[in-house]
Amino acid sequence: MSPTISIDDRGFTLGDGVFDTALALGGEVFARARHVARLVAAAQRIGIAIEAAAIEAALDAALTPAPTILRTTLTRGTAARGLWPASAGAPTLVVSATPWSPALLGQPARLVTANGRRNEFSPTANLKTLGYLDHILAAREAALAGVDDALILNTQGRIACTTIANLFALIGGRLITPSLKEGCLPGIMRALVIEAAPALGLSVEERPLAPQALAGADAVFLTNSVRFVRPVRSLDGALLGDGAALVNMLQDNLLRHAKLDR
The missing domain is CATH 3.30.470.10 (Aminotransferase class 4, branched-chain amino acid transferase, N-terminal domain)
Structure with missing residues (x-):
């Protein structure tokens, strides 16, 4: 019942x-x-x-x-x-x-930039609240554009997140992800990637990230608790760095973690 x-x-x-x-x-x-x-x-x-x-x-x-x-x-x-x-x-x-289904793991994502902005100054910016209409409308934009998800910027025009995930970019040999001050959620997979990175030979910076920087990134990927690590193939129709080896390495690390966590 x-x-x-x-x-x-x-x-x-x-x-x-x-x-x-x-x-x-x-x-x-x-x-x-x-x-x-x-x-x-x-x-x-x-x-x-x-x-x-x-x-x-x-x-x-x-x-x-x-x-x-x-x-x-x-x-x-x-x-x-x-x-x-x-x-x-x-x-x-x-x-x-x-x-x-494990078929959800590693599915490449195509993104479109949402028209709406995420208010990084809101007291709920870092919370998963039930008021998700902004993200619902962004997801609608993605669906109408025939892509998989929408990139959401904050009021300063910098990257916050997507509708359902945190974002990372490999730039100049460093993993860059927006800090919580940028308006993103404190994702569980986000935290696990940050913690796992040093042992995999990767340094991490939590800092502001402009959407234009993604064009020159060696890899762009998303993280969330259902899909783990998801490579981003394009943004607004422009192809992005593949980064398949990095994504696979992180995915394998998290899957091993999942088995140990049981």
């Missing part, structure tokens, strides 16, 4: 909540502690009280032996009308599971 959500739930009426997406392999959530900690921290940032143990229990209840994508949604629950409620009920916590 599917869980019943009240029509007065603030996640439904106001997008008042946060979410997380994780991959489960062999009945275990990959990088589980990181996902739970990030969701708890995001909830605290917007004033929702939730214990890690509650999220752990909800994940356990959703796990199956099959490879699955787990979407954890947390809302403020129901409350009286008004933007900031004088009091609220218990938070709503739901974990849904959908099948995952």
Whole structure:
């Protein structure tokens, strides 16, 4: 039976909540502690009280032996009308599971630059909130352009992220990725790539990155928790550096990590 959500739930009426997406392999959530900690921290940032143990229990209840994508949604629950409620009920916590296929790994991506901008000054810029309309509209632009994803710039015209991923570029022998101040999310795979890079002979810089810099990059790739590492083949129709060897090396490293994490 599917869980019943009240029509007065603030996640439904106001997008008042946060979410997380994780991959489960062999009945275990990959990088589980990181996902739970990030969701708890995001909830605290917007004033929702939730214990890690509650999220752990909800994940356990959703796990199956099959490879699955787990979407954890947390809302403020129901409350009286008004933007900031004088009091609220218990938070709503739901974990849904959908099948995952390894065919999602390594699929090349073509990007288009979205017209909308990500507000890096917003208090929610680094949170996976339920208010995802800006990214939905960017994804619509990508679909209308016949490509796979949209590159989202911040208010300064620098790279923030794509609709569903963090971005890295290999430039001058260094891996460059936008810092969190640029408005991107603190991706779990982003963090794992940054941590793995030195052992693979790569140095990493978290700094502002102009979209024009991608044209001269040796490789451009995306990271997220469902696709791991995804090479970018083109931006706005212009071909980008292949970087297949780098992408494969990082992908293999993360897959080994996934097996050890179980």
